[in-house]
Amino acid sequence: MKIAEVFLNQTNKRIDHPYDYRIPQQLESVIEAGIRVVVQFGIGNRRVEGFIISIKETTNFTGRIKEITEIIDSQPILNKEQIELCLWMKTTYCSLFYEALSYFTMSIQVKDETYYYKNLGSFDLNLKENWFLEHYYPKDQKTLRQKKVKPEDRVILVELVERKILAAKKRWRILSDPTAAETVGEISYHLTDLGREAIDSNKRMGKKQLELLKSLQNNDMMAADLKMLSAQFKKSLNPLILKNYVIEYEASPHQNAYNSSRFEKQRRSVVLTAHEQLNYKRYLELTKAKSGVFFHVFDGTSKYRLFFKAIEDQLKSGKSAVVIFPEVNMTFSRMEMFYKYFGDLVGVFHGQLTPKERTDLYRRVRDGELKVVIGVRTALFLPYQNLGLIIIDDDHDPSHISISTPRFHIADIAKKVSALMGATYLIADDTPRVATWYQIEKNEIAKIQIGVEQKLRQAIEIVDMQKEMHQGNMGILSRTLVKYLTTSLLHKRMGVLFINNKGYANSVLCRNCGHVEKCPQCGVALKYFNQDHSLHCHYCGYKKAVPIKCPKCNSEKIRHMGFGLDQLEEYLSKVLPDARIGIVQGAMNRTEIKKMNRAISDGEIDILIGTQVIIKHFNFTNVGVAAAVLIDRDLNQGNYQASETVYQTYSRFFVKAMDGTTKGLIQTHEPENETIYSIKNENFQEFYRGEIRYRQLMKYPPIVNMVSFSVFQKNEKEAENDAFSLYVAIKNELKMFGDGHTVYKPVRVGATKGGNITYQIVLKTLKAEVFQNLMPKIIKLGIIEALKSKVSVHIDL
């Protein structure tokens, strides 16, 4: 007799463990680990979807074992290693099994048709209803009277059962409808060979028509794009379509603009420079000893050539490779390079693919047709046959962290995958994460430096805003900056101002001496609360009133930190009324970005001001002055990673904006701040040493593991009670794990979405396995279930 261990697709932590089911004789040859099945569950024999993680001969379960009802997949959708990875994710990130599984099933849409139709007849009924069906379904009044069922009850029950049947039908249909993958296309245009000839042979045609044909020369375009060229493009295009110069077609919405068919597909071998050859040799040596390698990147093109070389070698030995970019847009912009080197072995995977395209990619990867996959996080969960190399590009980018549960950093998954499949993992970054560098220092990952440092940032001037104030300048921009902006305007060069105005101005600082109130225990800036005009610590709940006088210098000039983009624009237009100002910010779509980029390259912008996006999506040269106008707010964000984020974003900003002749400038109230100095000195190691010392002292990741529990509740009193009983329970359970951990008392966290009262409990521990063991225990004891509040677990990555 064969037994299958099955995880159920249920959103309940208490039943999220394997259940044993007997495999019916006739299915023994078909069923293996990695396929989904339908089983009956509970007293009511509800039909639920399950996933087989393993097959065994015997069971320890003493009760009555049920049989597997049906098979969903005709072959395993996860291989052995992937099943193990999925289980590891479940325990490591305290998620449900099916939540972890969802990352693997994202590309599987179309299911077996037989499954679809077979299930229409069966539905879940509980015992009471089954019993009712057996006894009372007949409309015969005599029988009903005998059985003592009131006619009106029968009506209600019949209705109930019929509703259930309907619901069941609906449910299965949604799950398995193969036609659900229908795509909605966008109208696009393609230049035919005939059209190309027409351009080359200088055939007579309208000016607009020629322009349109030429714009289609390099790639297909969507109607929306052509509209930007000429509002009435259809007028000139229609005759071209009639002449068969241009083909109109409907393509899937996103693939279209980036359709792989527009790229030249070649196979080229990689040629390295002498310096790169040395680096590559080192890389090969290091991968023999360790599975992880880190590229500290100072030369982007060199980095890619090394990537290609490494991939090429993997292909030669019959293995495949995957490259993970943080974002879809980055994937798109790197695509072409990959096609040039590896032609049709390349697959591109991202969230904007249609279900059909996804399934197609899944199949081709599984069958070994595609050997180089580039894409976003989820691309790592495809069924690679013989994976030799995983590359994570731009490791520091926050998009590498998955937002939905399980919350993880893709580099951690890559590490695990490489251990499971014996693949090399390669992380590349120009502004390393502290967590990654920590692994390098601990000798878990080897490091190679790519290219040489430019040391351009050393020219950055740090402007003391306290001095400015003392000398009578109450404005938001320093006199030096205004002076530089004026001269750069004169020389027709652009000024770029970076301001990170997202979020609230929630710290408080002394305008006189730059002092910021910090938590005595946790070392982070205290956050300002409007309700009671007080300052709170984000982690431990320490609370104090906003001081009237600065504790350091006794001044009364205590102010909220910060101003926004709008205020900056207003100020600039007053100080430099002739300057043409361009504003860029997060909520811009692709066309707006294009437009702005064009305006910048056409020299229509004198001063560009913007938030984070300025670093990623905009291209500019000829920058006269590049300035960070409000670094202090970012430095005092009230979380322990503030300095790290500041180092990364501001370094990148200056690298992007400065060439050898650009004036760099940072405005601050803390001119002695170490992070600012490290940015100026272009010295990551120096920054890291200071930062890791701070984290050691204050006990923050990566030194400790940190997890926070959030308790949500509508009712104020109950929220408090629940939070405290959870706190007590955690404390009690922790006793089992010896010492080396700290739990902070529940802290009431300020306004959250949905009007919920939220309490937060922070747990720090030196042992990673503590909360992995703690969570199942707390769940088993029913502590969280006993609470009326919703509880969520947030692991700090």
Place this chain on the structure above:
DNA sequence: CTAACAGCAACC
């Protein structure tokens, strides 16, 4: 005395 109800454990 009973219907109603909340609390609870189990689901293989």
Place this chain on the structure above:
DNA sequence: GTTGCTGTTAGG
């Protein structure tokens, strides 16, 4: 989530 079991209680 769904179910049945258990103990408690309001209402007659």
